[in-house]
Amino acid sequence: MNTHDSMDAKARFLAAVERVPDRADGAERLCAACVLALPVRRAAIAISVSGHGLEVLSATDQVAEQVEWTQVTLGEGPGFDAVASGGPVSLVSLAQADGRWPMFIPEVAGAGIGAMYALPLQVGAINVGVLDLYCGLGEFLDGQGFADAVAVSELLTSVLLAIGPGGRIPESLGPWWNQPLGTREVHQATGILMEQLGVDARSAYVRLQAFAFGNRQSLKDVARDVVSRRLRFNPDSGEATSSDPAAWT
Amino acid sequence: MNDYGRLAQAFVGLADTLVADYDAIELSQQLIESSMALLPIAAAGLLIGDVHGELHVLASSSDETRLLELLQVEADVGPCLRAYRTGEPVIVDDLSIEPERWPAFAAQAAEYNYRAVSALPMRLRETRIGALNLFLTEVGPLSPTDIAVGQALADVATVGILHHRTMTHSDLVNQQLQSALSTRVIIEQAKGVLAERGSVDMDRAFVLLRAHARKTQQRLADVARAVVNNADTSAILAQEQI
Numbered sequence: 001m002n003t004h005d006s007m008d009a010k011a012r013f014l015a016a017v018e019r020v021p022d023r024a025d026g027a028e029r030l031c032a033a034c035v036l037a038l039p040v041r042r043a044a045i046a047i048s049v050s051g052h053g054l055e056v057l058s059a060t061d062q063v064a065e066q067v068e069w070t071q072v073t074l075g076e077g078p079g080f081d082a083v084a085s086g087g088p089v090s091l092v093s094l095a096q097a098d099g100r101w102p103m104f105i106p107e108v109a110g111a112g113i114g115a116m117y118a119l120p121l122q123v124g125a126i127n128v129g130v131l132d133l134y135c136g137l138g139e140f141l142d143g144q145g146f147a148d149a150v151a152v153s154e155l156l157t158s159v160l161l162a163i164g165p166g167g168r169i170p171e172s173l174g175p176w177w178n179q180p181l182g183t184r185e186v187h188q189a190t191g192i193l194m195e196q197l198g199v200d201a202r203s204a205y206v207r208l209q210a211f212a213f214g215n216r217q218s219l220k221d222v223a224r225d226v227v228s229r230r231l232r233f234n235p236d237s238g239e240a241t242s243s244d245p246a247a248w249t
Numbered sequence: 250m251n252d253y254g255r256l257a258q259a260f261v262g263l264a265d266t267l268v269a270d271y272d273a274i275e276l277s278q279q280l281i282e283s284s285m286a287l288l289p290i291a292a293a294g295l296l297i298g299d300v301h302g303e304l305h306v307l308a309s310s311s312d313e314t315r316l317l318e319l320l321q322v323e324a325d326v327g328p329c330l331r332a333y334r335t336g337e338p339v340i341v342d343d344l345s346i347e348p349e350r351w352p353a354f355a356a357q358a359a360e361y362n363y364r365a366v367s368a369l370p371m372r373l374r375e376t377r378i379g380a381l382n383l384f385l386t387e388v389g390p391l392s393p394t395d396i397a398v399g400q401a402l403a404d405v406a407t408v409g410i411l412h413h414r415t416m417t418h419s420d421l422v423n424q425q426l427q428s429a430l431s432t433r434v435i436i437e438q439a440k441g442v443l444a445e446r447g448s449v450d451m452d453r454a455f456v457l458l459r460a461h462a463r464k465t466q467q468r469l470a471d472v473a474r475a476v477v478n479n480a481d482t483s484a485i486l487a488q489e490q491i
Contacts, residue, residue: 087428088300090420124434125477146423150300184306184317187434188451191441191477201438201477227441227451 009148010155010178013037018172026169027058030156035060037152039145040133042113044068045121045156046079047129047165054079054129063111064134070107071132077104078118079130088150089118092140115140119153121160123181123190126202128160154181161202162209179218186219189226196233207233211240252287256398259283263405272470273429274436276409277308278459280381280402285310287402288395290383291363294320295406297371297379297430298333300423304379305430312452319357320382323366327354332368332380338396339368343388364388369400371407376422378407432470439473447486461485 016036020029027045034043044059046068054072059065071077078089078101091097092115097105114135121128131153135141141149158181163169182190186208193204212222225231225242233240263283266276277295284293292311296304304324309316323329328339328351342365348355358366365385371378381403383391391399411425436458443454461484462472476482 085424085428086431087424087426088420089424092420120431122431124431124438125474126438143419147300147302150427182434184437187437188441188444191438191443192445194442194477194479195445200479 009037009151013152013155014173014175014177017169026163026167028060029169030159031058031060031064034131034133034152034156038133038149039135039141040117040149041136041139042134044132044134045129045160046072046132048083048127052080052084054083057129063113064132067108067111067113067116067134068132071104074103074107076101078116079132082118082120082130083122083127086120086122088120088146088153090141090146091116091118093138112137114138117141117146117149119149121153121157123157123161123205124187124201126161126190126205128157131156157181158209161206162213164206176213176216179220183220183223185223185227189223192226193233197235255287259287259402260405263402263409267405267409271409272432272468273410273425274308274432275459275462275469277406280406281308281310284381284383284399284402287398288383288391289385289387291386292316292384294329294382295371295379295403296320296324296329296333296382297410297426298377299430300427304330304333305433307379307429307433312450312455315361319354319361319363319384322357323351323354323368323382325353327351328366328368329380329382332370333377336370336372336377338370338400340390340396341366342390345388358384362386365390367391367396367399369396369403371403371410373404373407373411376411376419378410378422378426381406432473435470435477436473439476442476443482443485446482449486457485457488460488464488 013033016033017029019036020032031043031045042060042064044064045057046054047057049055056068056072059068071079078091082089094105094109114137117133119131121131133149155177158177189208190201190204193207194201197204208219208222212219231240231242263279266279281293281295284290294309295307297307298304306317306320309320328341332339344355344358344364344366363384363386365388367383369381371380381399383399410429411422439458440451440454443457444451458472459469462469
């Protein structure tokens with residue numbers, strides 16, 4: 001598994017978003033794109049709600065939806081563990097749960113799912129939710145497939161943050177989206193912006209995204225300017241000011 | 250204190266961290282500090298691999314951009330990457346010999362006067378999770394004892410990060426590593442808040458975070474998360490004498 005192939009997975013996902021037949025619900029399109037871009041059978045997205053809860057946002061089909069609702073209602077499952085730990089939770093087959101999720105596993109035993117992968121949708125302490133991917137009975141992801149799934153989950157996190165709750169996915173997502181969720185400086189810049197604008201971490205990150213997208217820059221480059229204090233964000237106007245003399249020439 | 254005393258102190262410190270409710274970042278940072286105290290090195294960095302097999306800095310002896318950038322260059326192509334991939338130590342006594350091996354890394358290291366580097370693998374049986382990277386400003390080999398101490402420190406960190414001596418299943422390893430990297434993100438976010446609010450640099454912000462976590466006996470990750478979730482930071486910023 002290597003980064004180059006996973007870059008292809010992100011590109012495949014972006015292309016897939018465009019290919020999915022238009023649906024009223026934007027989030028359904030994202031789930032469908034996951035299944036087109038990855039070797040999985042079903043996908044579902046659940047959103048983090050205040051406290052430690054999850055709410056089902058969308059699923060590709062009834063089976064996935066049913067499994068998600070079971071998880072959410074019981075408050076137990078791979079998705080919850082993924083959000084809590086900040087790392088992906090893999091269940092290669094329901095039979096190999098090893099005593100984990102003692103209420104959830106029996107409830108979904110007859111659903112006909114193979115491996116399940118719960119990928120947290122997070123940027124550090126910014127908690128969006130979880131992407132749950134399901135393989136067919138007897139199937140599971142190999143190393144490259146898993147790495148690709150993680151890459152897609154990062155891209156999905158970025159899109160969900162940018163469009164906001166209840167937002168619509170634009171017709172197509174261009175290559176700007178194919179960049180890492182963050183660098184060390186992006187994360188530091190998020191904290192800096194929280195303070196400069198007096199907003200929470202999520203709003204600060206989204207502001208960075210919007211500024212970078214609007215100026216056709218990478219997040220990384222904008223963050224570098226924020227951390228070096230060449231770029232400051234103004235709480236009253238919400239505008240950014242540059243103190244780099246070269247910017248005016 | 251003699252060498253034995255300092256060595257014992259370093260391992261007792263690490264054991265204390267493991268017994269208490271710790272997180273991977275605090276453990277890694279302690280390990281870096283122990284390396285700096287025990288070994289004749291100028292700088293150190295601990296890097297772990299993500300699910301794509303790419304190395305990321307988990308802890309370093311300083312937050313200086315130049316050290317971080319050098320580590321990143323080395324993570325792309327250098328002894329560190331080799332140690333991670335092969336699970337074998339890569340000891341380079343003199344970076345000026347054979348510069349064509351890793352030209353970008355050797356050139357940048359020379360600029361910062363690092364003449365030698367030792368990259369020690371972080372591995373547990375078949376599982377390879379990263380590498381401990383040690384920089385020296387003097388040409389010449391690290392003594393076998395020093396290499397053994399460095400490798401022992403790296404091994405302790407590996408076990409600590411993987412949480413479980415018998416855990417080698419790659420799915421669980423992925424979860425632990427991605428989780429550790431996610432904790433690092435939270436810490437960087439918290440540093441940003443503190444740096445801006447307290448008008449301090451990022452290094453100082455990190456020192457304040459760690460000191461407060463220790464003083465209040467909380468996990469570093471939990472303190473950082475609270476800061477990013479808008480907790481009151483006046484106690485953290487009011488700390489002096491550290």
